[in-house]
Amino acid sequence: EDKVVQSPLSLVVHEGDTVTLNCSYEVTNFRSLLWYKQEKKAPTFLFMLTSSGIEKKSGRLSSILDKKELFSILNITATQTGDSAVYLCAGTNFGNEKLTFGTGTRLTIIP
């Protein structure tokens, strides 16, 4: 059974700090890893990673995948209160049209 594990479960930091969120996976016939941000309602897409070592970047957020060690990290620099959310990662595999989600990391930014 495919499994995705995120750590930490929750994190509280002050505005301006840098945070690193972790996602490890055990996915048979792995295809890609995705990151989502969930505020009050529906998750919104952040990144899709398919290749090891290639950083994806969007503003203050960046993410990288290590397919040898089976993990990904999501970095947020110069955090703002608007970054407060649950961050979800999910794995996909070839031949199976579904995503396996982790339990999420709840990030709280204190002004």
Added chain:
Amino acid sequence: NAGVTQTPKFRVLKTGQSMTLLCAQDMNHEYMYWYRQDPGMGLRLIHYSVGEGTTAKGEVPDGYNVSRLKKQNFLLGLESAAPSQTSVYFCASNQRVNTGELFFGEGSRLTVL
């Protein structure tokens, strides 16, 4: 500009009652999914569909049924609701898994008393 729309957004049921959640997408996506989200459990896949007329079981299918009679609609049914089905339900769709991005509806909060 609707995207993925779920109805109803909130519902309270008594144990044993039945109900249907409707998901509609206007993006002509092939794939549609129903997830439930519980505290500390993340998103768990209930059922999914890879095209009109097809359905498949996810991780937690027991107690639920689905139908995809039209490409744009994916219905989730509870025949006899149980308190363990109290949850927030999310519908999602995408064109193909390898495009990565799932488009989510805003969720339906179901409480079973």
